[in-house]
Amino acid sequence: MSADRIATIRPVEEHDATGAVAAIFADIKRTKNIDFVPALWRTIATNPVQLELVWTTLKALMHPEAAGRTPRLDPTTREIIALAVSATNGCSYCINSHTAALCKLGVDRETLGEIMAIVGLFNMTNTLANGYQIEPDVKPPLD
Amino acid sequence: MSADRIATIRPVEEHDATGAVAAIFADIKRTKNIDFVPALWRTIATNPVQLELVWTTLKALMHPEAAGRTPRLDPTTREIIALAVSATNGCSYCINSHTAALCKLGVDRETLGEIMAIVGLFNMTNTLANGYQIEPDVKPPLD
Amino acid sequence: MSADRIATIRPVEEHDATGAVAAIFADIKRTKNIDFVPALWRTIATNPVQLELVWTTLKALMHPEAAGRTPRLDPTTREIIALAVSATNGCSYCINSHTAALCKLGVDRETLGEIMAIVGLFNMTNTLANGYQIEPDVKPPLD
């Protein structure tokens, strides 16, 4: 009467990776300063083009210095955005991964609670604004 | 061959508000330091209990000092979360409102672009992690 | 600097409908007791199979007596479900249509406010339960 989340495809094992895939796996471990390649990357590695596109994008945005870029947001704010999106979408893998990342960055559970409370609040007010089809008050002035 | 977003219910006009509703309208203007009551609040004011519950929650989380609370996150980070959630949910009213708030807080369009790029990235990786049913690597250690 | 929602496909005009499509259009007007065919039905009529499948399903569930079926839920509860789903999904067309239907059934704006408040609340708690990956307390006993 119970069932687990079942991965639909076998991830590429690190020792099976060759060529461009092996090089990206090495870059992931070096850039993130971890000693294993997370399952997300080993899974999308089954299509090497996909691996390269997603890693290039994530490296540029989440590890900007390693990509030779000066970011506008600090690492904690970037991870908070990641968690806010993942919680809104209910993505188990990403929620686990970004909560762990925030913890590693020193965010304690009360701050995590404040993040979640705000994420929850705006999921509520989004529903109200949509549910009543409320019309905008403002024309944002950004040029 | 075209049609507008149509509010489903007529908002309460400020000059029609009395009692608890008028008091909350005044508190909204004072707390947010604005000279009108936004349509969201005037709409949910059609049910005064709802107005009070949503305002109490939003005031405590987004205007913590006014609610007598010391926050853990700064105002810009809080508005970034609001925009990340609203963009993920595609809520027009909230996207307009929180983009304007970030602009008022001094966020420029390149920073807004970095926020959006990160929000977009994690909507992509959330889909991949869900779409392959990828299993978690980590047990987050938060106690 | 402004833009409207733009229908992607021209709906079938009532006077252009023939055969099975015309028969379903007539059934829609008779069953719903209205004197025009709403745009949803005229649009999906561009694929007559789709029109038949969706109308058969909606008629059976939302107009059960007309479909020769005894429902378990009353009409107002059924429309409340429709609005709760549509507000959660942010579907403009459906929010307008089901709010109007509830109004026709005698629901006033304070009750609408209670519905919306509950819809908003559970969009908030869903986010919290997902965002913390909270594990279930209960095994529902329904056999």
Add this chain to the structure above:
Amino acid sequence: MSADRIATIRPVEEHDATGAVAAIFADIKRTKNIDFVPALWRTIATNPVQLELVWTTLKALMHPEAAGRTPRLDPTTREIIALAVSATNGCSYCINSHTAALCKLGVDRETLGEIMAIVGLFNMTNTLANGYQIEPDVKPPLD
């Protein structure tokens, strides 16, 4: 090759709760007439402000008599809304909890099936109305 849902944060144990948290835990058990505090509440209790805000809102809307308020909707309709939202969002914890609540209120599996069929139907028609960008027929007349 299998993995469980993993809570990201350790809930507060009932015997560890003190002060305002202990008082809310007691109010939850009394109001809901249950002999344990569900994991949702024990988890958000890691941030006591969040616990208070969410419980105040949920108590007012879902246990209105306990909050000194006269509701417009009956308890079964309120739980049906909760399930409709939770099913639409795919929130496991909430689906389990609100299905159990409906069962306790005497809803049998055929009625549950009618609820689900209607929730499913409007997730389908929402997609069609959005997918064709169908323009509204009506201006809802609610004042």
Add this chain to the structure above:
Amino acid sequence: MSADRIATIRPVEEHDATGAVAAIFADIKRTKNIDFVPALWRTIATNPVQLELVWTTLKALMHPEAAGRTPRLDPTTREIIALAVSATNGCSYCINSHTAALCKLGVDRETLGEIMAIVGLFNMTNTLANGYQIEPDVKPPLD
């Protein structure tokens, strides 16, 4: 500290099905050329009307020849749509089922990777287009 997905309702066992339900169960096995009735169908069979409506719709669209209809899309394209929707919604049951169906149709893991990459890409660009409230360039010309 771990928990499984828990079905909220006991599915109808094949040997317990009678009448219209048994006939649909037989039609499902014959049409899909499988020797068991999947859990989705056995679960919604707890409300026979729901079973009939959903099966009629799915048979017409996904097994059109069995329903006496000439489809416009081939079986692989139809399953790709099913997977794209299910991945976007994060529906575990459906992701598993439609990935298996694509595999049975001969889709290899690199093609699956291309499908997923495209699904992920448009979840990203959808968020960007919504997040900036970008206004349409085109009036689609479909008549």
Add this chain to the structure above:
Amino acid sequence: MSADRIATIRPVEEHDATGAVAAIFADIKRTKNIDFVPALWRTIATNPVQLELVWTTLKALMHPEAAGRTPRLDPTTREIIALAVSATNGCSYCINSHTAALCKLGVDRETLGEIMAIVGLFNMTNTLANGYQIEPDVKPPLD
């Protein structure tokens, strides 16, 4: 009593683009064989890094030959995925754009209707599978 979708940020005009942005604008027009740069690209160009990352990804996946890659899916299937995702997410800009693209590729309105009907169907069955927390039948065999 009506309001338009309001872009939150002024797109970069083609004649204002310089350097890397101008080069990408030219590549977009050449690759897509169009004589203007769509608003999506001109908007995200306000952050040139974002423009480059999203265009590189979209070019590789949707214009693979221009990116020097042999695709596994044909252009129509790729656009069908784009529309299925966009309809599920309710993204107006993307729905308009991908419906127009499919039309240009020769898809007629009856085929569009079949696509939409299948997209709608699986949004319904996803909700049912999630709403009952149905447990998977299969372990997909993809290696």
